[in-house]
Amino acid sequence: MVIDGHNDLVLHRWRGEESRHLDLDAAAAAGFAGGFFALYVPSAASFKEPEAGPYALPMPDSVSHEDAARIAEELYAALCELPVSQALSADDFREGAITAIVHMEGAEPIAPDLSNLRAWYERGLRSIGPVWSRANAFAEGVPFRFPDSPDTGPGLTEAGRALVRACNELGILVDLSHLNEQGFWDVADISTAPLVATHSNAHALCPSTRNLTDRQLDAIRDSGGIVGVNFAVSFLREDGGLRPDETGIDEIVRHVVYLADHMGVDHVGYGSDFDGATIPAELGGVAGLPRLGEALTAAGLDDDALAKITHGNWLRVLRATWH
Ligand code: ZN
Numbered sequence: 001m002v003i004d005g006h007n008d009l010v011l012h013r014w015r016g017e018e019s020r021h022l023d024l025d026a027a028a029a030a031g032f033a034g035g036f037f038a039l040y041v042p043s044a045a046s047f048k049e050p051e052a053g054p055y056a057l058p059m060p061d062s063v064s065h066e067d068a069a070r071i072a073e074e075l076y077a078a079l080c081e082l083p084v085s086q087a088l089s090a091d092d093f094r095e096g097a098i099t100a101i102v103h104m105e106g107a108e109p110i111a112p113d114l115s116n117l118r119a120w121y122e123r124g125l126r127s128i129g130p131v132w133s134r135a136n137a138f139a140e141g142v143p144f145r146f147p148d149s150p151d152t153g154p155g156l157t158e159a160g161r162a163l164v165r166a167c168n169e170l171g172i173l174v175d176l177s178h179l180n181e182q183g184f185w186d187v188a189d190i191s192t193a194p195l196v197a198t199h200s201n202a203h204a205l206c207p208s209t210r211n212l213t214d215r216q217l218d219a220i221r222d223s224g225g226i227v228g229v230n231f232a233v234s235f236l237r238e239d240g241g242l243r244p245d246e247t248g249i250d251e252i253v254r255h256v257v258y259l260a261d262h263m264g265v266d267h268v269g270y271g272s273d274f275d276g277a278t279i280p281a282e283l284g285g286v287a288g289l290p291r292l293g294e295a296l297t298a299a300g301l302d303d304d305a306l307a308k309i310t311h312g313n314w315l316r317v318l319r320a321t322w323h
Contacts, residue, residue, distance in 0.1 A: 001031055001033045001093070001095045001310065001311045002030070002031050002032045002033060002035075002270060002289050002310045002311060003033055003034065003035045003093060003269070003270075003310070003311040003314040003315065004032065004034070004035035004036065004228070004269075004270045004271065004272050004274070005035055005036050005198035005199050005226075005228025005269055005270060005271030005272070005314070006035070006036050006038060006103075006105075006177070006198045006199035006228060006230070006271045006272060006273050006274075006276065007021075007022050007035070007036070007037060007038065007272060007273070007274040007275055007276065008038050008040060008273070008274070008275040008276030009022045009037060009082070009274070009275050010037055010038060010039060010040075010075050010078050010079045010082070011038070011040050011042070011075070011275070011276070012275050013078040013079075013081070013082065014071075014074055014075050014078045019274075019275055020274075020275050020285065021272070021274035021275050021279060021284075021285035021286060022274040022275050022285065022286050023285065023286065023287075024082070024083060024084070024098060026285070026286050026287045027098060027286045028096065028097075028098065029287070030286050030287050030288075030289045030290055031095075031289060031290065031310075032098065032286050032289060033093050033094065033095060033096075033097065033098060033099060033311065034084060034087070034093065034097075034098040034099035034100050034101070035100075035101060035270075035314065036100075036101045036103040036127055036175075036198055036228075036271075037079055037082075037084070037100040037101065037102065037103060038103050038104075038105040038276070039072055039075040039076060039079065039102065039103065039104050039105065039109070040075070040105040040106060040132060040276075041063050041067070041068045041071045041072060041075070041106060041108055041109065042063075043060040043061045043062075043063060043134060044061050044063075045060065045061055047060060049232075049234055049242050049277065049278055050144065050146070050234065050240075050242065051241070051242045052239070052240070052241045052242065053146040053147060053239055053240030053241060054146055054147060054240075055144070055145065055146055055240070056143070056144075056145040056146075056148070057143055057144040057145065058143065059133070059134055059135060059140075059141070059143045060132075060133060060134040060143075061134065062108075062134055062135055062136060063106075063108050063134075063136075064108070065108055065109070065110075065111060065112065065137065067108075068106075068108030068109045069108075069109045069111075069116075071109075072104070072108075072109035076102075076123070079100065079102065082100065083098070084098045084099060084100040085097065085098075085099050085100070086099070086100055086101075086102055086124040087099045087100060087101045087102075087126060087318075088124065088126070088322075089322065090315045090318040090319045090322065093311070093315065101126050101127055101173075101318075102123075102124045102125045102126055102127070103125075103126070103127035103128070103129070103173075103175065103198070104120070104125060104127070104128045104129065105129045105132050105175075105178070106129060106130075106131055106132035106134070106136065106141075106178075107128050107129070107130045107131070107136065107137075107138050107163060108136050108137075110128070110138075110163065112137035112138075112159045113159075114159075114162060114163060114166050117163075117166055117167075117170070117172075118170065121170050121171075121172060125172060126171075126172055126173060126322060127172060127173040127174075127175055127198070128163070128167060128172055128173070128174060128175065129174075129175035129176075129177060129178055129179075129198070130156070130160055130163060130164070130174065130175075130179065130183070130187075131178050131179055131183070132178050133178050133210075137157060137159045137160075138156065138157055138159050138160035138163050139155060139156045139157060139160040139179060139180075139183045139186075140152075140153045140154055140155070140180060140183065141178050141179065141180065141183075142178060142179060142180040142181075142183075142209045142210060143209065144208070144209060144210065145208070145209045146207065146208045146209070146234070146240035147207035147208070147240065148207065148208075148209050149181065149203075149207075149209070149213070150180055150181040150184070150203065150209045150210070150211070150212070150213065150216075151180065151181040151182065152180045152181070152209060153180050153182065154180075154182055154183075155179075155180070155182030155183040155184075155185065155186035156183055156186040156187065156190075160183070160186070161186065161190055164186075164187055164190045164191055165190060167193075168190075168191060168192045168193055171321065171322045171323040173193065173196055173317075173318070173321045173322070174187055174191055174193065174196070175196055175197065175198045176195060176196060176197040176200070176220075177197045177198050177199050177200045177210070177228075177230075177271070178210070180209070181213070181216070184216055184219075185219075188219050188223070191223075193223075193320065193321045194220075194223045194224040194225035194226070194317050194320050194321060195219060195220045195223040195225035196220075196225050196226055196227075196228075196317060196321070197212060197216075197220065197225075197226075197227045197228065197271075198228045198271045199228050199229075199230040199232075199271030199272070199273050199276075200212050200227060200228070200230055200235070200271070201227075201229060201230050201235045201236060201255045201259075202217070202255050202258045202259055202262070203216075204258065205236075205238065205254060205255055205258055206235055206236055206237060206238060206240060206255075207240075208234065208235050208240055210230075210235050211235055212227065214262060217259065217262050217263050217267075218263075220263065220267060221262075221263035221264060221267050224267075224316075224317070224320060225267060225317060226267050226268065226269050226313050226314065226317045227259055227263070227267060227268060227269070227271070228269045228270055228271020228272075228314075229252060229255050229256050229259065229268065229269070229270055229271055230271050230272070230273050230277070231252055231270075231271075231272045231273055231274070231277070231279040231280065231283060232273045232276075232277035232278065232279065233247045233251075233277070233278050233279060233280060234277070234278070235277075236251040236252060236254075236255060236280075237251060242278055244278050244279065244280055244281045245281045247280040247281070247282070248280055248282045249280060249282050249283050249288070249291060249292055249295045250295065251280060252280065252283070252292060252295075253292075253295050253296055253299050256268055256296060256299075256301075256309065257299055257300075257301075260301070260305070260309070265301070265305045265308055265309065266308060266313055266316075267313065268308075268309050268313065269309055269310075269311075269313045269314045270309070270310065272286075274286060293306060293310065296309065
């Protein structure tokens with residue numbers, strides 16, 4: 001059974017596009033039991049993955065709360081049309097069924113005074129990334145740069161601090177992926193829950209601003225948290241290049257093994273970014289997950305470690321975060 005830290009299937013459905021990676025029939029056959037389904041409101045200018053490093057993309061345009069709130073309704077409606085059930089408890093995940101954690105990637109749909117946060121919680125929202133890689137009322141995201149440090153700008157605003165506290169109180173997971181380093185440390189200071197980066201990799205192996213430094217990994221481990229390994233080619237490869245045909249499953253294995261060596265096997269999971277990024281051609285999509293499991297076994301991870309990485313660690317962190 002696989003529980004996964006990030007997919008953008010809802011965005012594809014909202015745009016009326018076919019899924020690139022997450023065919024739900026193939027998913028069930030591959031042991032995919034669901035995970036975080038993002039409600040992501042795109043910036044006006046369409047985002048294009050950089051082709052090769054070095055690069056330094058400008059900060060994407062902001063989205064107003066009003067526009068985001070309207071589009072988030074449409075995204076939520078698209079999610080509700082999927083043949084999946086919503087996760088309200090870690091016990092909701094079942095082998096052979098697909099269960100979706102309603103995740104907001106970028107908190108623009110939440111009013112800066114948090115007046116609609118509880119209503120979203122009551123409709124099933126259980127995870128929020130305060131920012132995508134752009135600035136909003138809560139924080140400044142990390143722009144896409146390679147090679148560079150994730151320490152790119154200021155951290156949480158007052159509204160951002162209040163959001164983290166409110167999420168802790170309600171039992172909403174706070175996702176650190178797409179925050180810059182100062183934002184990360186601000187959440188680490190405030191949050192009473194395990195620290196979670198749903199879809200990020202090791203900066204030591206791929207020095208993208210989207211990846212996590214060893215110090216950040218230490219803090220995640222010390223909090224009992226987790227990193228979901230992102231399958232995006234640009235966040236895996238040492239050269240940051242968008243070369244899916246030349247990037248094998250072994251690149252995902254390289255990050256899993258590094259993170260497990262650095263933090264311990266209890267703090268690593270998957271964060272595929274299916275339908276949100278370009279992934280290794282050799283993996284292809286959700287149907288490739290069993291082959292990734294085989295590659296991890298071949299790399300020396302035993303059955304117990306594999307069970308933790310594929311689902312057990314996510315379940316532990318969800319139980320500790322939701323209440
Ligand atoms: Zn993302």
